[in-house]
Amino acid sequence: xxxxxxxxxxxxxxxxxxxxxxxxxxxxxxxxxxxxxxxxxxxxxxxxxxxxxxxxxxxxxxxxxxxxxxxxxxxxxxxxxxxxxxxxxxxxxxxxxxxxxxxxxxxxxxxxxxxxxxxxxxxxxxxxxxxxxxxxxxxxxxxxxxxxxxxxxxxxxxxxxxxxxxxxxxxxxxxxxxxxxxxxxxxxxxxxxxxxxxxxxxxxxxxxxxxxxxxxxxxxxxxxxxxxxxxxxxxxxxxxxxxxxxxxxxxxxxxxxxxxxxxxxxxxxxxxxxxxxxxxxxxxxxxxxxxxxxxxxxxxxxxxxxxxxxxxxxxxxxxxxxxxxxxxxxxxxxxxxxxxxxxxxxxxxxxxxxxxxxxxxxxxxxxxxxxxxxxxxxxx
Numbered sequence: 001x002x003x004x005x006x007x008x009x010x011x012x013x014x015x016x017x018x019x020x021x022x023x024x025x026x027x028x029x030x031x032x033x034x035x036x037x038x039x040x041x042x043x044x045x046x047x048x049x050x051x052x053x054x055x056x057x058x059x060x061x062x063x064x065x066x067x068x069x070x071x072x073x074x075x076x077x078x079x080x081x082x083x084x085x086x087x088x089x090x091x092x093x094x095x096x097x098x099x100x101x102x103x104x105x106x107x108x109x110x111x112x113x114x115x116x117x118x119x120x121x122x123x124x125x126x127x128x129x130x131x132x133x134x135x136x137x138x139x140x141x142x143x144x145x146x147x148x149x150x151x152x153x154x155x156x157x158x159x160x161x162x163x164x165x166x167x168x169x170x171x172x173x174x175x176x177x178x179x180x181x182x183x184x185x186x187x188x189x190x191x192x193x194x195x196x197x198x199x200x201x202x203x204x205x206x207x208x209x210x211x212x213x214x215x216x217x218x219x220x221x222x223x224x225x226x227x228x229x230x231x232x233x234x235x236x237x238x239x240x241x242x243x244x245x246x247x248x249x250x251x252x253x254x255x256x257x258x259x260x261x262x263x264x265x266x267x268x269x270x271x272x273x274x275x276x277x278x279x280x281x282x283x284x285x286x287x288x289x290x291x292x293x294x295x296x297x298x299x300x301x302x303x304x305x306x307x308x309x310x311x312x313x314x315x316x317x318x319x320x321x322x323x324x325x326x327x328x329x330x331x332x333x334x335x336x337x338x339x340x341x342x343x344x345x346x347x348x349x350x351x352x353x354x355x356x357x358x359x360x361x362x363x364x365x366x367x368x369x370x371x372x373x374x375x376x377x378x379x380x
Contacts, residue, residue: 004089008076009102015072016106023064028053031060055129058121059247062281065110070288073103074313077296078306086297097356100293107289114282119251122278127248153232159203169193173205175230186211187230201232246274254278269332276338277328280345284320287345290352291316298355320344 032053080086089099147164156179162172175187189208194201210223243262246254254275257263263271295313296306324344331337 004085004094005098005102008080009105011076012069012072012102012106015076016069016110019068019071020061020064023068024057024060027060027064028057031056052129052132055125055132058117058125062114062117062122065114066281066284066288069107069110069285070292070313070317073289073292074296074310077103077293078310081296081306090297095356096293096297099297100290100356103289103293104286107286110285111282114285118278118282123248123250127244130245130248153201157230157232159232170203173203173208175203177230183212183215187228189228203230203232204228205230246271249274251275251278269335272335273328273332273338276331276341280324280341283345283349284324287320287348287352288317290356291320291348294352294355316348320348 032049035049035052077086086099090096147161149160151159151161153159156177158176160172160174161170163170165171170192171190173187173189173192175185177185177187187205187208187210189205191207192203192205195204205228206226208225208228210225210228212221212223213219214221249257249271253260254271257268257271292313295309295316298309324341327337327340327344331341
């Protein structure tokens with residue numbers, strides 16, 4: 001690789017890292033707001049919360065990397081054109097394919113990273129995320145009963161705690177229980193503690209009372225106790241079969257989904273499309289890069305930049321993204337449309353490579369040489 005190619009590759013690499021980090025941070029922050037309730041209602045520590053959100057990063061990177069690379073290629077090659085560097089290089093006989101070489105090399109690296117994420121890191125990290133989220137949702141050992149607030153720990157169970165002591169005791173407990181098929185109950189106790197046992201989370205209360213309204217008498221009935229237990233769990237994770245989502249499965253599992261007896265035949269298409277999506281999405285890094293390079297190195301050169309070329313490249317990429325999304329939804333219902341996913345993924349690569357390898361016209365080369373010599377880049 002010559003000096004100019006290394007110079008361009010260095011700019012592309014630094015830019016891709018920066019843009020990928022920025023886009024990932026924005027998307028990560030937006031998505032993390034969905035899980036704030038885990039901190040508020042489940043008492044999740046900051047470290048556990050960060051670990052939970054980190055498990056989503058591979059899922060974000062798969063989507064962000066091709067777009068970040070396209071953005072950086074457009075910016076870098078537009079700047080090279082504005083600074084006349086591309087004009088000079090083409091005037092001395094450097095072919096478009098040679099000028100595109102740094103971008104294509106980086107695109108190949110990003111594609112390899114995309115396949116590594118899709119085949120290995122994505123299914124394992126997303127499975128860990130879903131298992132952890134499932135455990136937090138149904139394992140009430142994670143519940144933190146906030147003092148001075150009404151805590152809805154399950155459907156039909158609300159607990160109020162006046163104060164939490166340093167040793168973990170709950171002081172001034174008030175609980176209202178309204179479960180299906182049973183009369184409402186009101187519990188009050190001087191003190192207690194949250195205990196996790198084999199049967200789930202339980203609030204053990206001391207020196208209190210339980211109030212109910214008699215079903216037959218319709219009168220208030222009060223039972224005083226020295227020690228009583230209120231079970232919080234209505235539904236526990238081990239009582240429910242959790243079916244793994246498509247993103248949690250490996251490519252081999254997705255292609256053999258019919259062997260999983262827990263997956264309904266109506267869902268076969270959704271799992272099959274996920275497998276083909278993991279094979280086609282990384283190719284978009286190469287396709288988007290070639291679209292950007294071809295659009296920015298063709299046509300006229302202007303001191304004011306190449307707004308038309310940039311808009312054309314953005315329009316093509318947006319069209320490819322929308323088309324891919326539409327075809328994925330259609331192919332999930334009709335598997336005969338799966339080949340169209342590969343056509344859309346490979347079409348910009350094939351057309352772009354033809355454009356890059358096509359011999360340059362003498363008029364264009366001469367015009368570029370004249371533009372470089374006179375300093376006029378308004379038109380080649």
